[in-house]
Amino acid sequence: MAPIVKVAVIQLYPEPLQPEQNFAKACTFIRSAASQGADLAVLPEYHLTNWQPKEPSFATLCEQWEVYLxxxxxxxxECEICIVPGTIVESHQGEGEGEGEGDRLLNVAYFIDGAGEVRGKYVKKNLWGPERDHLTGSGRDDHPVFDTPFGKVGMLICWDLAFPEAFRELIAQGAKIIIVPTFWTLKDCNEAGLALNPSSEVLFLDSILTARAFENTCAIVFANAGGPPGHGYAGLSQVTVPFVGALTRLGSCAEGMSVVGVDMQILEDAEENYNVRGDLARDDWHYDYRHSTRKES
Incomplete structure (x- = not known):
């Protein structure tokens, strides 16, 4: 039988521009997860600073990224637990693409194993509209998959969820767990959508997480930010697998944590039924999911 991986999905409210306070809070959650026997703890996107790119101190605070990593x-x-610390925004000074261009801000997710070693790193590729004025994405770089104590794992970040190609590229490389730190709010829907359905983003998230788990025979660990009621925080952090859907699902606002066992046999049984990975591995398969592939003219 396949192993059971005990996952702690952590939903917290990132106090704006307070990385020390947020780091301390995150560490408290992680220690609690470890005490409950969790193998892996996952935090939300922007959990250190919140998303405050227009504040002058935002970029300055991002210079401290190595301290928190x-x-x-x-x-x-210390806790002998694997950690995905949400995302950490990194300031890289003087590394613009053109000559004389200034700093770059990268939105980065890391996978840290229980020995404290970095096993994987992913720079957010699909930037949400407002992010594009402030962040540099990973462009046409391949989506990386890396070896962990639980097998092959891939990471995506927030708006990457909207692109099935990202999942397919990870799945084609053997990933069975996809970890998705997120900062997704109810206000990410425009006025037209909200007029039709004020809970549009809830429908989006629940639907897409379930669909991606089924269509890729994978487990998805989705850690979103929560926050005070009335401020638009979507929450809904969850661990989702095929056949079942959400094994655990937190509410829309409040901070919290849920520790749940993921039976990896579910993924094997789903693949036996749907044969998604088998089809992707065929030499004559008719779709191409690799970003790095260039079609010959």
């Missing part, structure tokens, strides 16, 4: 590495080693 090393802090999570030390915590992972």
């Amino acid at each position: 090393k802090g999570y590495q030390a915590l992972a080693k």
